[in-house]
Amino acid sequence: MTLENARERRVRTGGVELCVAELGEAGQPTVVLVHGYPDSKEVWAQVAARLADRFHVVLYDVRGHGRSTAPRPLRGGFTLEKLTDDFLAVVDAVSPDRPVHLVGHDWGSVQAWEFATVARTEGRIASFTSMSGPSLDHFGHWINTRLRRPTPRRVGQLLGQGAKSWYVYALHTPVLPELAWRGPLGKAWPRVLERFERVPGDGYPTSSLPTDAAHGAWLYRDNVRARLRRPRPDAYAHAPVQLITPLGDAFLSERLYDNLEQWVPQLTRRTLPARHWIPRSRPDQLAAWIGEFVTANESGRTVTAPSGKYADRFGGQLVLVTGAGSGIGRATAYAFAESGARVIAVDRDAEGAARTAEMSRLLGAPDAWAETVDVSDEQAMEKLADKVATAYGVVDVLVNNAGIGLSGSFFDTTPEDWKKVLDVNLWGVIHGCRLFGRQMAERGQGGHIVNTASAAAYQPSKALPAYSTSKAAVLMLSECLRAELAGQGIGVSAICPGFVNTNITSTARFAGVDGEEEKRRQKRTARLYGLRNYPPEKVADAILRAVVRDEAVVPVTPEARGAHLMSRFTPRALRAIARLEPPL
Incomplete structure (x- = not known):
């Protein structure tokens, strides 16, 4: 993705000319995105596009990168002091009357820490979002603390970060980094990013990469050793800071x-x-967090962390739940919302989905949307998948929960009954896994799929042949997908609730009986489940725990766990129970 629609201007400062790109309306709060090494401003293209509808987004090529000119000579031309001059020149040009919201990644974050902690920028920065790049001053103090008071843990931390920082030593060697970037490393870098970082190869990096990387080596040479040896004692941030830490960062320790x-x-x-x-x-995810942080600081609010049990795991992630209009689906959407996830509530009941989305926002979801679809409709699901990818992004967690109940003997169950149950309970899951799972796989950044099966998947019953068959198929599908997707970092879990107090009992079909008898059985079943009174919130908690622990098969209620054990160790006893007449 490029910045073809951006407005460009040139800003002259300190003997260099900076290429500055702008998107969005100038009257909106200004968000300045600063790129890292060996990147150019185009690394932010996808984030910028997602922010531009709400903010005035500004990106610039750091001196010596992209379409900005390089200082002459290079040595001494990339100090943090000169980079701060560049930043002030840019913000004076694009937002002379209002402070800006600063966002930095990698070396963009390293220099942005300087901007956010020196006195001469005070009042020009409204907030700062940092990712994958520490303050060199803070880093220097971090090292000195561990050297002055070494303990086994602290020494281990020093050695661990030292190993991760191998490239810093390499970049301090003369000439060799430049030769490598202008030669084989520059040519191989796009493939390195695709293979090891799993980033999409859609035209990035730009053709300026070898020159950018060669020039950018001076960022390290001009700053790292000097600051780590003599870190500033007054490096306090004068603006609110949002720290985003990727847990799989190969270069920086948490x-x-x-x-x-x-x-x-x-x-x-x-x-x-x-x-x-x-x-x-x-x-x-970054656009959601940046937007939330900027909006909060613009309105003078304090950003409150999600209160959910798994907020560290799901904060900002995109979660889609089918059958979210009631019962287990609604409780699951709420649980993810409380953990700070962005929630898409999907249900064929538009009103129910809307209520779930509205309450999800109140419970802590940064964003929540309602989508109306019948999961058994293949074309409708395809349209939903396209819309979600375009409007909200690739789903991080998919919960295929929508389902219907059907009771009745095999010979009382008509082909139409079979088709309806299999269309929703099985094909609905297949459609979700195929469409959203493919998007996860193509993104290459992992994810998780949760399929709601049932204890009936492994507990046979003469009264539930169609329902049990559909859920047993879901269980086996989940196991097969888990094996296929394991190498791509995508987990798959099958959740098997037992008797849970939801409205599926009042809407379940009973084959082979007239309408009056069906209503009587629905009421009786609903009453029995109500007496059992196992809440859907406990199933929702099991779903979140299954994703965190990457569990394969999760029986939830005590009876579901008991039946699962019997299916493994005493299957004959379970078959005998299956012959019992159900209460009518």
Whole structure:
């Protein structure tokens, strides 16, 4: 993705000319995105496009990168002081009367920490979002603390970060980095990003990469050793900071941000399961977090962290739940919302889906949307998948929960009954896995699929041949998909509730009886499940736990767990139970 629709201007400062791109309306709050090494401003293209409908988005090529000119000579031309001059020149040009919201990644974050902590930028920065790049001053103090008071843990942290920082040593060697980037490394870099970082190969990096990387080596040479040896003692942030830490970062340890609160009075922490290049691999999630942080600071509100049990795991992730208009689906949507996830509530009942989305926002979801669809309709599901990818992004967690109940003997169950149950309970799951699972796989950043099966999947019953068959198929499909997708970092879990107090009992069909008798049985079944009174919220908690732990098969209720054990160790006893007449 490029910045073809951006407005460009040139800003002259300190003997260089900076290429500045702008999107969105100038009257909106200004968000300045600063790229890292060996990137150019195009690394932010997907994030910028998602922010431009709400904000005035500004990107610029750091001196010596992209379409900005390089200082002459290179040595001494990339100091943090000169980079701060560049930043002030840009913000004076694009937002002379209002402070800007600063966002940095990698070396863009390293220099942005300088902007957010030096006195001469005070009042020009409204907020700062940092990702994958520490303050060199904070880093220097972090090292000195561990050298002055070494413990086995602290020494291990130093050695661990030292190993991750191998490239820093390489970039300090003379001439060799430039030769490598202008030669084989520059040519191989796009494939390296695709293979190891799983970022999409859609025209990025740009053709300026070899020159950018060669020039950018001076970012390290001009700053790293000097600042780590003599870190500033007054490097306190004068604006609210949002720290986004990718847990799979190959270059930076999570421990590097320990005790950051002493330097940042107003700190909001976020983590996400991703690798280093998150502007490319997680643009939807970053845009959601940046937008939320900017909006909160514009209105003077304090950003409150999600209160859910798994907020560190699901904060900002995109979760789609089918059958979310009631019961287990609604409870699951709420549980993800409380953990800070963005929620898409899908149901064929438009009103029910809308209520779930509305309450999800109140419970803590940064965003929540309602979509109306019948999961058994293949074309409707295809349209939904296209819309979700375009409007909201690639789903991180898919919960195929929609289902219907059907009771009755095999010979009382008509072909039409079979088709309806299989269309919703099985084909609805197949459609979800095929469409949204493919998007996860193509993105290459992992994810998780949850399929709601049932204890009936492994507990046979003479009264539930169609329902049990559909759920047994879902269970086996989940096991097969789990094997197929394991190598792509996509987990698959089958959730098997037992008797849960939801409205599926009052809407279940009973084959072979007239309408009056069917209503009587629905009421009786609903009453029995009500007496059991196992809440759907416990199933929702099991679903979130299954994703966190990457569990394969999860029986939820005590009777579901008992039947699962019997299916493995005493199947004959389970078959005997299947012959019993159900209560009518």
